[in-house]
Amino acid sequence: MEVRMNAFTTEKIKQTMGDKGGIIKLFYDAEDCGCNGVLVLQVLDQPYPADIRVQDEPLAIFIDRQQAPLFDDIMNVEADPVFPVYKVASDDSVFSTNVPLRDLRKQAV
Template sequence: MKRWNACFMLEWDYETKAGDFPMKIAVTRTAQEKLKEKTAGKEGYLKLKYDTEGCGCVVSGVSALWLVDGVDSGDREISTEAGSIYIEKSKEVFFDESMTIDYSDQANCFQLKSPNQYLNPRMSFINKIS
């Protein structure tokens, strides 16, 4: 069954299930060091979040790294050199199959890249642990 998404006229195949395609996330050495620094002494899970809060339309979301207490049943685990990163299966469509998490010392922030584009050149790290 196919249906058009009114937000940006994308044809979506509802029979394709989230998690049907392989996803690879590489984490650069610089990003690994910064993640260790930011998570030192904290127990939690690293989540690559596609945040749409306050964006109006789901396609206007922004990616961010969240440190969270736990994972949800709808999250998918991606194994990386830096450990597991979780992503919401329902939001996978907004990411590329192959991505790299890097850290820019000049911009003082993380970056999410794919071979074809920057998905977020100024990606935030947010500690959501209570």
């Protein structure tokens, strides 16, 4: 699997991540949503044991091993220039045009 992002999208995600490090995870969140899942981009401190790395550059991106069949071989992530959401699509279909970026990293106390 490959995740493609333009320079604007990469920069917008890097701004959110700041200098704290972390990884990006493309994830279908089915917890407390009452549906088949909502696509989200998560910022995590590190991947979970069941996560698989799909690429390293320009950002480290992971997916859950069990969710891998839900995604196409090439996924495109595009930042909205006005709103804090992203469009996730492939060459064959649009997965969502309203994907949030959720920062789930632990904050230093």
